[in-house]
Amino acid sequence: MTGLLRFEDVACWRGGRLLFEGMSFTLEPGDALWVRGPNGVGKSSLLRLAAGLLSPAAGKVQAAPAALADDALALDRELPLETALAFWARLDASSGGLPDALAAMGLQQLRSVPVRMLSTGQLRRARLARAVASAAPLWLLDEPLNGLDGAGAEQLGAALDRHRQEGRAVLAASHAPLPGTGWRTLDLAG
């Protein structure tokens, strides 16, 4: 396979509606692709296709192992933040990367706070920290700036830069401009 993510002539049907068709693009190591478009145009579905959670109606999707940070939290709310994230780090065989990931997203002070006590922005950081810790070659970020403050956006930008310098790629859907430089854009029209 060439590239970390490859869409070949992909079509996506959701709820009896054609969201897009003939979608082709490739993400090479170091690439960052920003998916834009109005609500309901299929940005999240595009990410789920890339993650392999949806099957394309037509065409082919090839993807390297991916980390997905979307609206679903998928952390046990009764556990301290670090323990909740450690469950996933253990499945990713990347427990060693967790302290750095927590620091990268500015969460090191909150390690022992139960997940249910965290604010919206802190929970967004936690989702991103799971992706950072995973060491997956491909990040799929769905509205990563939702709920993040200015400092959080900067930390995300720094993490994205490191991720891409290490020869990995990111696909992000967002309404707001994303931090970091060198974003290619993909506009989905309704």
Next chain:
Amino acid sequence: MIGPLIAREVRRAFGGAAWLPPVFFLLVATVVPFAVGPDARLLERIGAGALWVAALTAALLPIERLVEPDRADGVLDQLSLRGMSGEEIALAKIVGHWLTFGPLLLLASLLGAALLGLGGGALGRTLLTLAIGTPALAALAVAVASLTAGLRGSAALGGLLLLPLAVPLLIFGASAAGSGEPGALKLQAAVALFILIGAPFVSGAALRALRS
């Protein structure tokens, strides 16, 4: 990868609702003498059957929390993203659920048998049939929970689905516990084995269908 998932199921159950089925089981066993009267001989005759009905109703309680919370919270998505198949997830949930359901129910049945005045032989047989039957009940609960996850009124629907599927376990289990017929015990074990083998695949297919 299945080990951490089983551990998570066990931890979450003991952190919350694991005590509910055995308590409910004991409540049902307690109300039987109120319904049929305190005649010791009658209670001893129907005791094993009553305990099996109690076990079956207790198995309905956890259905709601087995799969739906993980679906709604994106845990299932994150697991499939890490290459875990629906069948593996289902197997982990079945093992984890039985660990928090079976042993506690067996302990509760000791108390339940005392309440109904079951003698040593009947008590032993009831424990044996419950030991064979509870893994199958746990597997059925996970399969039904996967099939009904995300549906409106899934808790009631789950009960309606599970009870008829568990009837063969009840018939052979209660019969083996009550009369000690070896044939009934073998049939119960066969039914339990069939359910245990089939449930992970049914549940796995249902979990895959949840994604689209």
